Amino acid sequence: MAFIDPPGATAGAGARDLQRIVQVTIPVSDLARSAAWYRDLLDLRYVREFSDHTGVTGCGLVDWQARYLLALRLRSTTAGGADLRGEHPVILEAADRAAAERVQTRATGLGIPSTAGTHVDGSWIEFLDPDGIALRIVHSAAGPRGFLGVCFSAEGGAELYDAPRLRLPAPRSAHPAGDRARPVTAPSPASC
Known part of the structure; x- marks a missing residue:
């Protein structure tokens, strides 16, 4: 998503200590199914695995070039059985409309349906993962300044x-x- 300076801030007015979100973690019901879904849709590389005495309980997929990691946790092993169905906890920004449409075309080829729309923060395309958690890709994101x-x-x-x-x-x-x-x-x- 395009980041906007808060009201009164000036561009370049002091460096920020924190630069970006590196990882997002999503609780899922079937680790292998969800890992394959995110890997294929976002063209990610499977690079991390987390396990305990019961087996593999989490994994990580990365885009080294864009520099972000998507971690998945087996919902049944999380405190309280975390559930994000019906939410869109992950919003990625596409370089432009054409890039977003390339992801949508890849999704169509994989049999993954999508919806699209425009709201005050920009235009978006959204995909539901196997658990019903929405992954949103925005483009032409401007958003309100206040x-x-x-x-x-x-x-x-x-x-x-x-x-x-x-x-x-x-x-x-x-x-x-x-x-x-x-x-x-x-x-x-x-x-x-």
Whole structure:
């Protein structure tokens, strides 16, 4: 996804200590089936395996050129049986529309259906993995420069809002003197 400087930030104003997400981990019900699905769709290389006395419980697939690793964990071995069905925990950015369409063409050749659309963050193509977890690929991602909230209605529609509803403590500093965590007092309505 295209990253956008927060309001008031200037390009190049000091280096960030952290540069990118290196790995995303997804809980799956069938490790071999899901590893093959992600490997084939994203043209990844199978490079890691994690096991215990019961057998292989996780694995990793990598794109060395794009520099990211996708880890899979056998859901039955995770605390609480983690389940991300119906979510899209992984969003990758394609270089451009043509690149996204090449992935979609590869998916079609593998018999993997897709959906596509456009929303405020850009255009996207989405694929459901064998567990019903969505993998989204965005292109022409611009996104809004400020805060954006999205409220999904029971009828399936979405309404946008521009002020946070979640109450967060004020940012803390590494310097305790004078650091007072104050809650953000934005309203938190139960519905759109």
